[in-house]
Amino acid sequence: MVEEGELVKAAQAGDRAAFDEIVRRTYLDLFTLAARLTGNEEDARDVVQDAYLRAWRAIDKFRGDAQLSTWLYRITANCASTHLSRRRRNRTEPLGLGFEPVESRYDAQPEAAAESNLDLARIAAAVDALPPKLRAVVVLRDVYGLPHEAIADELGISVSAAKVRLHRARKRLRDDVFEERRSARAV
């Protein structure tokens, strides 16, 4: 299997097949990010396609300071932000992912795994229920680990605005996830 660094070098030299291989290896990851940001499969497909086109046009600017995945996450975040602001002008229906997770890495005992899956489902549902602006920040920071500065850059907001949104998003998630659990126990 060809290493990622070699594929990047080849793609930078104009080798489309090498770039196609990068796309094949990263598609599921980027699609998942796009779906979490947009909350909609159709939009996620458009966003991810746009992100790869932009990445192909700009691949010679990738210097390797960050990981390729981080670079692609940033492009995807930017595309999703553009897409969502365009969509906000046209549609306002609530988001509902309705995806089936294809892979979840749990090595725990079955009972613990079941409990964790329950928590995870609850957290995922709470993330989906967030308003898009809050959701974007929490997904990029707490799920994908992007720095505040990168998030601010890609969403076109200030670092302090990104931190305020993150704070609000975490508080909402905390309320949704833990209050829901408390009320479920009380029943």
Next chain:
Amino acid sequence: MRYEDVADLIPGLVDGTVSIDDRTRVFIESDLRCQAELARYRKLLRGLGTLRTTYLEPAPGGLAQTLNALAAEGERKVARSILTGRRMLVAGAALGGAAVATAATAAVVAARSRRRLVTG
């Protein structure tokens, strides 16, 4: 100091987004409500981190569609570079032609003025 005074700091404390002074830190470390709240946020962040490796299934055809779009983009790029090359060629030819015409005009003018000098 009361829990209510520091409650708003807790979501940012879990990953160091918020920094606090020593007095606040000592209070948070000793207050059970703060500790319980911190534990909830830590659990939340662990769960969110796990979402990164919980992939969502795209409908079939998405990858192929993206690869096709890239192929089309590649063809457009090639067409653009050929077009740019042709344009350069045409521009070069035009410039060359203009240079030849200028040189010829200059030669004719020079010859005429020379002839005028000889006859004069």
